[in-house]
Amino acid sequence: MAASNQVAIVGYAQSPVRRHADQTLGGLTVETARRAIDDAGLTLSQVDGFVTASLFPSAGAHAAEDGVSLVSANWLAEHLQVNPTYAAGFQGFGQIPGAVSMAVNAVMSGAADYVLVHRALHNPQGRYHENPMQEARGSRQWTVPQGYFGPLAMIALAYNEYLERYGATREAMAAVVSEARKNGARIPWSYWFENPLTAEEYLAAPMINDPICRFDCDIPVDGVAAFVFTSAERARDLPRRPVYVAGYATGAPVTRRLPLHWPLDDIMGIGVETGRRLWARSGVRSSEVDLPQVYDGFSPFVYFWMESLGLCPAGEAHRLVLEGGIDSDRPGALPVLSGGGALGNGRMHGVPQMLECYLQLSGRAGERQRPDASIGVACHSSPHFGGAVVYSADPF
Amino acid sequence: MSALSRPVPVADEQSAPFWAAAADHVLAVARCSRCGAFSHPLDLACPHCGSTDPAFVFSPVDGRGTIRSWTVMRQSFLPGFDVPFVLVDVELRAQADLRMIGRLMDGPDAAISVGAAVSIVFEDIAPRVSVPAFALSANS
Numbered sequence: 001m002a003a004s005n006q007v008a009i010v011g012y013a014q015s016p017v018r019r020h021a022d023q024t025l026g027g028l029t030v031e032t033a034r035r036a037i038d039d040a041g042l043t044l045s046q047v048d049g050f051v052t053a054s055l056f057p058s059a060g061a062h063a064a065e066d067g068v069s070l071v072s073a074n075w076l077a078e079h080l081q082v083n084p085t086y087a088a089g090f091q092g093f094g095q096i097p098g099a100v101s102m103a104v105n106a107v108m109s110g111a112a113d114y115v116l117v118h119r120a121l122h123n124p125q126g127r128y129h130e131n132p133m134q135e136a137r138g139s140r141q142w143t144v145p146q147g148y149f150g151p152l153a154m155i156a157l158a159y160n161e162y163l164e165r166y167g168a169t170r171e172a173m174a175a176v177v178s179e180a181r182k183n184g185a186r187i188p189w190s191y192w193f194e195n196p197l198t199a200e201e202y203l204a205a206p207m208i209n210d211p212i213c214r215f216d217c218d219i220p221v222d223g224v225a226a227f228v229f230t231s232a233e234r235a236r237d238l239p240r241r242p243v244y245v246a247g248y249a250t251g252a253p254v255t256r257r258l259p260l261h262w263p264l265d266d267i268m269g270i271g272v273e274t275g276r277r278l279w280a281r282s283g284v285r286s287s288e289v290d291l292p293q294v295y296d297g298f299s300p301f302v303y304f305w306m307e308s309l310g311l312c313p314a315g316e317a318h319r320l321v322l323e324g325g326i327d328s329d330r331p332g333a334l335p336v337l338s339g340g341g342a343l344g345n346g347r348m349h350g351v352p353q354m355l356e357c358y359l360q361l362s363g364r365a366g367e368r369q370r371p372d373a374s375i376g377v378a379c380h381s382s383p384h385f386g387g388a389v390v391y392s393a394d395p396f
Numbered sequence: 397m398s399a400l401s402r403p404v405p406v407a408d409e410q411s412a413p414f415w416a417a418a419a420d421h422v423l424a425v426a427r428c429s430r431c432g433a434f435s436h437p438l439d440l441a442c443p444h445c446g447s448t449d450p451a452f453v454f455s456p457v458d459g460r461g462t463i464r465s466w467t468v469m470r471q472s473f474l475p476g477f478d479v480p481f482v483l484v485d486v487e488l489r490a491q492a493d494l495r496m497i498g499r500l501m502d503g504p505d506a507a508i509s510v511g512a513a514v515s516i517v518f519e520d521i522a523p524r525v526s527v528p529a530f531a532l533s534a535n536s
Binding site for chain 1: 402411435465472
């Protein structure tokens with residue numbers, strides 16, 4: 001068993017999530033890292049490992065500059081004036097589960113005792129995904145000249161396949177998005193704090209790339225989160241209730257496709273295997289998960305993850321949500337967006353799902369505390385191009 | 397953004413035959429010399445037989461296919477496109493799961509459905525530069 005509750009999160013910090021921070025991303029990251037270390041009851045000198053995934057996930061032609069539009073592990077360590085024994089960046093699919101897996105492996109192998117995992121997201125000036133390119137080279141030559149470009153077109157094709165195949169309607173997705181925004185509106189650091197969205201407002205929104213409208217997309221933001229990982233044994237001496245990593249799994253496509261082409265059968269074919277791996281490697285069954293947190297950077301991912309995790313049969317997620325099945329305020333519902341997700345917080349790219357698992361399982365969710373939270377799953381990206389982590393309140 | 401024109405494909409040594417054929421309004425897809433299967437997009441190895449020396453030859457294919465999905469682009473993140481326009485994900489008749497994405501020239505008010513029959517057409521976007529697109533077949 002990969003992680004087996006041998007490594008735990010022992011502290012965290014989350015910056016305010018804003019459209020544009022009034023400081024550099026690097027500055028915000030340094031501050032957030034310091035707060036997380038302090039929250040864990042540690043001193044900076046004890047932190048010897050730094051891990052992140054520093055991808056700047058925009059399709060636009062924005063400069064990728066360390067400290068400005070992204071923050072690497074080494075950049076952070078240097079600016080904290082730490083010479084780390086272990087600093088690493090995850091380059092694969094599913095930035096958050098990938099970074100968590102590297103931190104877990106570092107602690108388990110003894111490469112570092114206390115590992116800071118951070119994720120820094122940036123909203124550049126100008127339109128986020130807009131790209132003024134005049135030439136399409138390399139793999140782009142096969143799709144860009146035709147006008148196919150950007151993640152909205154990518155997810156629109158997959159979502160439309162789902163709607164057509166299963167007879168789903170936008171009304172069901174209105175329930176998803178309003179649920180995410182309802183919960184995000186309860187979170188003080190969220191961009192959407194005190195700003196929920198009704199189903200009517202969702203349905204009235206104009207299309208961008210049919211059937212994707214503005215509210216199906218998370219809003220680009222500046223924001224940073226940081227978590228401290230250490231061994232379960234060392235966690236016992238620290239002030240916060242540990243949240244253990246029970247296991248993790250990722251999925252990657254094997255079928256050669258055009259760039260940004262995600263056929264629904266690719267997503268779900270691999271996605272089901274990602275789910276199977278997750279349960280096998282974490283030693284839990286899907287029925288034992290009381291706090292699933294599905295990824296929602298684009299709203300259709302909610303269906304894809306719910307079905308990949310086996311929370312409902314294939315093609316049934318839209319029906320379940322329409323019946324109130326994911327209303328986190330309803331007893332017995334699947335609280336898959338209780339943390340607000342990306343739609344409810346802002347484009348924090350897998351962080352809200354992880355943060356909700358941490359806050360609930362450590363008993364630190366305050367007014368939003370769910371009394372029954374014991375096993376959580378934090379998902380990120382697509383089930384076929386991403387991954388998930390299982391967290392446990394107890395080291396079973 | 398509207399002052400900029402549509403992005404043009406830049407052919408490379410591997411893809412040059414595709415674009416040369418397209419300039420003549422011919423759809424030619426890379427065919428592995430070892431197993432005979434078509435690959436689109438082109439890769440360094442054959443994704444069907446795994447050969448690392450596939451010696452791809454671009455061969456003309458039947459331009460007919462069926463729609464697997466579509467989207468209506470009402471905002472474009474690329475320059476030079478007049479919105480709204482339709483993009484279709486097409487499975488070509490030439491081989492199972494051989495897929496191509498292109499503009500549907502019939503436009504957003506056409507009767508678009510999964511399974512509808514389409515045929516390849518070409519858009520001339522610059523001198524000697526033509527881009528594959530699709531049109532609904534007359535009998536669909």
